[in-house]
Amino acid sequence: MNQQPHIEAPEAEPAPRFRPCPWTALETVQDVELWIDEHNRSLQEHIGPQETGYGVCFTLAEGGNIYMQTNGDAIMLDVDPDAQWVAPLIAAATQSPPPPGQSWVLPDDKLIQLVIGLSSLVASTTLVAGHRFGGRKR
Structure with a gap:
């Protein structure tokens, strides 16, 4: 009897969670205040209490x-x-100097200016969830 070799089907990648x-x-x-409220509701609905590193990717x-x-x-x-x-746009919109690396920490009162400044550039x-904010090497 001739046996055909068993070929494994490639595993399908799981669908992205978000x-x-x-x-x-x-x-x-x-407009920004409405977006913030909507974003906060989405986080509360979709992020579990045990999860860390949650936020938004622009x-x-x-x-x-x-x-x-x-x-x-x-x-x-x-x-x-x-x-x-x-x-340079982040620095100008928030009136904050750029950090030496890629991680910024800004005062919370700069959120509206930041979102308005970035808004026309976002696709x-x-x-x-699970993002390591500030955890990468610079």
Whole structure:
């Protein structure tokens, strides 16, 4: 009897937990406040209490990603190397000097200015969980 070799089917990659959402530019403080409220509701709905490293990833239309996490008193940003071109805009919008690496820590009162400053450059946003904010080597 001739036996055919057993060929393993490639394992299908699991579907991403969160999918990108197309971005609509935000132009006013009220637009940003509504987005913040909507984003907070999404986080509460989709992120478990045991999860860490949650936030949002801004995918920039011209390339690169910015990962953002907020807590009670600070905004943490991880700016991918492909998105370093946007560092001068972040500095100008938030009136904060650029850090020596790719991780920024900004006061929480700069969130609205940051989002308005980035808004016209964003292609999409995606919720993230398990991101190591500030944990990568610089």
